[in-house]
Amino acid sequence: MTSPADTPYRSGFACLVGRPNAGKTTLTNALVGEKVGIVSNRPQTTRHAIRGVVHRPGGQLVLVDTPGLHKPKSLLGQRLNDVVRDTLSEVDVIVFCIPADQPVGAGDAFIARQLKEISTPVVTVVTKTDAAGKKAITQQLIAASQLVDAAEIVPVSAVSGEQVELLERLLIGMLPEGPPLYPQEQTTDEDTERQIAELVREAALEKVRQEVPHSLAVTVEEITRRPDTRNPGRDLVTVHASLHCERASQKPMLLGKGGETIKAIGSEARVGLEVLLGSRVHLDLHVTVLGEWQDDPKKLQRLGY
Structure with a gap:
């Protein structure tokens, strides 16, 4: 009989991939x-590869949460897809996330075609089973x-925790x-400044109208x-x-009447x-207009994309 001491220690990378809003970051x-990436019900919430580290006695699993693969409508969208494709070629296992509460669609089929061109083993996870x-x-x-x-194909609820440990053991x-x-x-290799910017963006995503989130970026100017x-x-x-938006009409939406919205964003982010x-x-927040930044290479570089 094999004892735990005889079991070899394992370590490596697993990439979570799926269409936007498939539950990758929550998982x-x-x-x-613990929280290593921001979550919201807005597509394209995740905009870069985020590494979260799972420590267990028998191994260390480094999870790489990626932006949702999608049909890009901007230079930013193209770069987000590039982040995913670059990551897929560098990991030991791929976790393909498909939400249980939405029909399998063209976006899932598109990702499946990409995965068939890669030799890396795939574990399919049906997420959001609580929904x-x-x-x-x-x-x-x-x-x-x-x-x-x-x-393997595993149904999981990251919210209730159902089968999360099973998936963890399987991946390790x-x-x-x-x-x-x-x-x-x-537990993550994210630098503090980027984590701060993401927490502010997460708070803003929950407070503004649907046309603003895609056009929103956050930069940290100073920490004292x-x-x-x-x-x-x-x-x-x-x-x-x-907080950077693309059009002058979006600035009042972020500020709100009498500054109500920006104050609410600040209060939520501060926690x-x-x-x-x-x-x-x-937390001192300012709103600026950075015209059409999603399609401008120099502006994208300035914003860290």
């Missing part, structure tokens, strides 16, 4: 056990099995033998620390950040920032 956060009935889940599992030749078992790739205390007079021995962190930074935070 990544559930597997890691669908048993019959719908069964039908989705059948439909998913016909899309791609997967090593598919990794190559090797030492840990990240220190035990590290000084002693917190309210909490001796602690710091007060001041964050200056800019996450204080958890991230471990300090009280003063």
